[in-house]
Amino acid sequence: MAKRGSAHTKVQRLGRERDFNICQICGSKVNAEGHHFIDFQFGGVAHVDNIITLCQKCHKQVHRGKIDLLKF
Numbered sequence: 001m002a003k004r005g006s007a008h009t010k011v012q013r014l015g016r017e018r019d020f021n022i023c024q025i026c027g028s029k030v031n032a033e034g035h036h037f038i039d040f041q042f043g044g045v046a047h048v049d050n051i052i053t054l055c056q057k058c059h060k061q062v063h064r065g066k067i068d069l070l071k072f
Helices: 006-018 056-063
Strands: 032-036 051-055
Touching: 006 032, 006 051, 032 056, 051 056
Parallel strands: none
Antiparallel strands: 032 051
16 A cells, blocks of 8 residues: 655645644544545545544544545
8 A cells, every 4th residue: 555645744734724623523622633535545635625624533433434524
């Protein structure tokens, strides 16, 4: 599997800054992380429009399939 480049890390930071480090699911400001709507391994691009800010708890729930994301 290819390794993510620094561009992905940069857009995750930019996405968190855009969202004021607030989880876009629950509103938490604790442990904000940038999540790719379309994951890198499935061709997700390193662009801020492909990032959503999630707290660590919600991020784990998304990866476990407990929360679905829909972008409008």
